[in-house]
Amino acid sequence: MLGIDLGATKVVSGLVARDGTVVHHSGRHLHANDGPGGVIRSLVRSARACLDESDGPPAAIGVSVAAQVDPRTGTVVHAPNLGWRDVPLARRVAEELDGTVHVLNDARAATLAEWRLGAGRGTGNLFCLVLGTGVGGSAVVDDRLLEGGSHALGEVGHTTIVVGGRKCHCPNWGCFEAYVGGWAIAERTQEAVRADPTGGRALVERAGSPEMITAHTLFASYRAGDALAGRLVRETERFLADGAVSIVNAFNPSRLILGGGLVAGMPEFVPVVESAIRARCQPPAAGAEVALARFGEDASLIGAAEFARRHGMPSAHR
Ligand SMILES: [Zn+2]
Structure with missing residues (x-):
């Protein structure tokens, strides 16, 4: 199966085996974000870089997009980062590549990958919380990957x-994201070093300047034992615990999976979240397990390939 992950600045493709292993990876293809025509050309180039390595055309192609997507029609309904509305992406890609094309939201794709092939295997009730630059999520409830009325279910980053x-x-x-999203952690850290230049000296030296401080600067300084970084990480943990308790109360997952670049850089968040859930969730929900995601930054393309494998009906031609 071929999986493709389309983001705001880049597209990556991979040939994915049944167990989720990426057997050939295209590498990153940057695109100019210059409208559907140009971006789809970059997407097709990225896909062809993989297809050239395969023995024949794939049976189906899955595309994940950081967007509101109708997976039944393969239409990108709204992609604010790309500036797209109502782009029939499955049909447009199928015109270029020899195969059936399926399209789904990137958080749902990552969740599908974890559910079927990764840290969510064996349960039909899970919530996958993806902590990266933004905070996304998606729910599997009673063995169904939920979509919502306008394909936006699970946007827990925007709960107050x-x-x-x-x-x-x-x-x-x-919002939850305004405290624990990568951009927000960076903002909070930059404000803290401006308010306390002495305490923030090590953070500024590591980054080069206050405005270059990122969440990963914070994590590295925390590991080096910096006091201000320690205080900010503890504060982040409290916000993360607040959000996770609400998610578990609302969705009642048997397993909460934590994924995304922030958690990959700070796996210590897993036991922090787990103890908050045990202590603070309403009793029927408080037994939820917490697990680190199996798949890293390729989770969405692996999930897109899995989605294509599971949906034999050619959505682009319905
Ligand atoms: Zn928000």
Whole structure:
């Protein structure tokens, strides 16, 4: 199966074996984000870099997109980062590549990969929380990957955890993402070093300047024993615990899977979240296991390939 992951600045493709192993990877193909025509040309180049390595055309192709997607029609309904509305991506890609094309949301694709092939195997009720630059998520409930009324179910990054709190990138204030998303951790750290230049000296030296501080700068300084970084990491853990308790109360997963680049850089978040769930969730939900995701940054392309493998019906031609 061929899996393709389309993001705001890049596209990656991979030939994926049945067990989720990526047997050939295209590498990153940057695109100019210059509208559907140009981006789809980059996508097709990335796909062909993989297909050239395969023995024949794949039976089906899966594409994950950081967007609101209708997986039944393969249409990208709205992709704010790409500036797209109502782009029939499955049909457009099928015109270029010899195969059936399926399209789904990237968080749902990552969740499908973990559920069928990774840390979610063996349960029909899980929530996959993806902590990266933004905070995304997706739920499997009673053996179904949920979509929602407008294909946006599971956007837990935009649940309010602080009333009247920090401005989010969405229309709301005080969102979970506005505290624990990578961009928000960077912002909070930059504010802290400006407020306390002496305490923040090590963080600034590591990054080069206050505005170059990222979440990963914070984590590296924390590991080096920096006091201000330690305080900010503890604070991040409290926000993360607040959000995770609400997610588990709302979705009642048997397993909460933590994935994304932030958790990969800070696996210590897993036991912190687990103990918060045991202590603070309502009793019927408090037994949820917490697991680290199996798949890293290829989770969405692996899930896209798995989605294509499971959906034999050619959605692009319905
Ligand atoms: Zn928000």
